[in-house]
Amino acid sequence: MRIYGKIDERLKDVVRFDSAFIEGNYLLVVHPNTKEWINQDLGKKLQDVNCRGVLLVKGVPRAGLTGEEFAKLKKQYGNRFHASACAVGTAQENTKLSGDLETRFRNFFRHARQSDDKLDWSILDPQWPDNLVSAYLLAKVMMTETKEANLIESQVKDWQSIWEGAKKEHELLTGIPLSQDRLDKSTAGDVAEQIGQYLQTVAVRVA
Amino acid sequence: MLILRGMPCDAALQRGLLWHSWLKNQILKMDAGYVAHMHSRPSLLEERESFERKIQPGGEFDSRLDEARRFAREMVDGFSPAQLVDSGPLTSLSTEARAGLKSVIHGEYLEQTSIEERSGPIAGAVDELGKALSDFRDVWYQRSQAEADQVRAGFEQLQARARALHEMLGNLPEGIVLP
Numbered sequence: 001m002r003i004y005g006k007i008d009e010r011l012k013d014v015v016r017f018d019s020a021f022i023e024g025n026y027l028l029v030v031h032p033n034t035k036e037w038i039n040q041d042l043g044k045k046l047q048d049v050n051c052r053g054v055l056l057v058k059g060v061p062r063a064g065l066t067g068e069e070f071a072k073l074k075k076q077y078g079n080r081f082h083a084s085a086c087a088v089g090t091a092q093e094n095t096k097l098s099g100d101l102e103t104r105f106r107n108f109f110r111h112a113r114q115s116d117d118k119l120d121w122s123i124l125d126p127q128w129p130d131n132l133v134s135a136y137l138l139a140k141v142m143m144t145e146t147k148e149a150n151l152i153e154s155q156v157k158d159w160q161s162i163w164e165g166a167k168k169e170h171e172l173l174t175g176i177p178l179s180q181d182r183l184d185k186s187t188a189g190d191v192a193e194q195i196g197q198y199l200q201t202v203a204v205r206v207a
Numbered sequence: 208m209l210i211l212r213g214m215p216c217d218a219a220l221q222r223g224l225l226w227h228s229w230l231k232n233q234i235l236k237m238d239a240g241y242v243a244h245m246h247s248r249p250s251l252l253e254e255r256e257s258f259e260r261k262i263q264p265g266g267e268f269d270s271r272l273d274e275a276r277r278f279a280r281e282m283v284d285g286f287s288p289a290q291l292v293d294s295g296p297l298t299s300l301s302t303e304a305r306a307g308l309k310s311v312i313h314g315e316y317l318e319q320t321s322i323e324e325r326s327g328p329i330a331g332a333v334d335e336l337g338k339a340l341s342d343f344r345d346v347w348y349q350r351s352q353a354e355a356d357q358v359r360a361g362f363e364q365l366q367a368r369a370r371a372l373h374e375m376l377g378n379l380p381e382g383i384v385l386p
Contacts (some may be wrong), residue, residue, distance in 0.1 A: 018252070052306030053229065054248060058227075059214075059227040059228075059231075060220065060223030060224055060226075060227050061213070061219055061220050061223055061230060061381075061382075062220065064224050064228055066217070066220065067215055067217070067220075070306075085213040085214075086212050086213045087223055087227070087381065089227070093227075095227075100213070101213075109279070124375075125213060128211075128213075128214055130295045130296050131296055132232070133211075133291065133295075133385075134291070134295060136296050136307070136385065137288060137291065137297070137308065137312055137385070138291070139296075140311075140312060140315070140385075140386060141307070141308050141311045141312060144311055144315075145299045145306075146311055148308065148309070148310060148311045151303065151304055151307050152300075152304050152307065152308060155300065155304050157297065158299055158300050158301060158304065159296075159297075159300060161296075161299070162296045162297070162299070165296065172294070196209065196385075199209055199211075199385070200209065
């Protein structure tokens with residue numbers, strides 16, 4: 001599909017917008033300057049059946065929409081609407097496109113070019129590997145010399161499914177199994193390091 | 208320390224709105240000379256009315272100041288990984304284990320970010336900005352008496368306070384922090 005942009009230069013390294021309007025399906029990328037645009041113009045744009053998606057991109061996460069507003073618009077417009085979960089600033093801002101986020105935007109626009117109908121927003125904003133993040137937190141606590149570490153280690157039945165899920169997620173996402181088969185105080189350091197390395201490569205930034 | 212960019216986080220959203228949509232786009236990007244020009248030119252009535260809706264008592268800027276004060280109060284918990292414990296897979300843990308987990312990871316987060324030390328100065332910067340807005344309003348609404356230079360200087364003062372707060376907010380995390 002074609003890709004049109006009503007946005008400044010912040011995406012210039014990852015997409016070249018089409019200039020002349022040609023009949024057929026398209027994706028519209030917009031930097032909404034006001035909430036009024038979202039309230040009034042978004043619906044009008046989506047009335048065009050050839051418009052297969054409107055993507056909002058701004059220098060604030062989710063284009064400044066609250067979680068509730070975002071969910072409401074998703075419900076109203078379905079899969080043809082999306083707002084980038086991450087802020088994307090201009091070249092002068094520290095939120096300018098870089099690293100993994102830049103790759104995801106590039107891959108998403110490549111996918112949009114090749115698609116004729118549906119858009120897969122998960123390329124842009126992948127689902128968080130919840131079990132991996134949870135296992136990372138459990139491991140970090142078990143690394144400490146605290147009574148909480150002992151308590152959590154002792155309640156393994158309550159988090160065993162999280163650990164099993166984390167192992168699957170890690171292998172699925174990296175192609176490599178975690179080197180530890182179990183999580184306890186003796187393995188927690190290794191586990192946290194391996195998961196931390198993976199998290200650094202995805203939607204996480206090292207500060 | 209890792210920052211989860213893109214994971215839903217109300218504090219990150221609020222920080223972004225204040226930092227980008229308000230301070231940068233509505234104050235810092237404005238030209239003080241143009242603001243002074245707008246004050247006295249009848250031909251710019253529409254722009255002036257729009258600007259006054261922002262700066263007037265109870266207007267948009269006062270609302271943003273209230274939001275910024277609330278943000279300063281809530282930001283420490285807002286970026287904490289402790290919030291991940293009460294949603295998602297970790298809800299399967301016992302109440303006692305969840306409380307323990309939150310306590311330890313929140314403690315490490317505080318230690319690694321020194322974020323508690325930053326909330327006070329941010330609250331102070333918000334108050335300074337509020338005072339600068341109040342001073343600027345005094346100048347602005349002396350409509351006939353105020354000289355263009357006074358309006359310009361008043362707005363530049365407002366921008367200086369806004370810049371200080373903008374810089375502080377810019378140094379905060381963009382998402383939930385993992386220790």
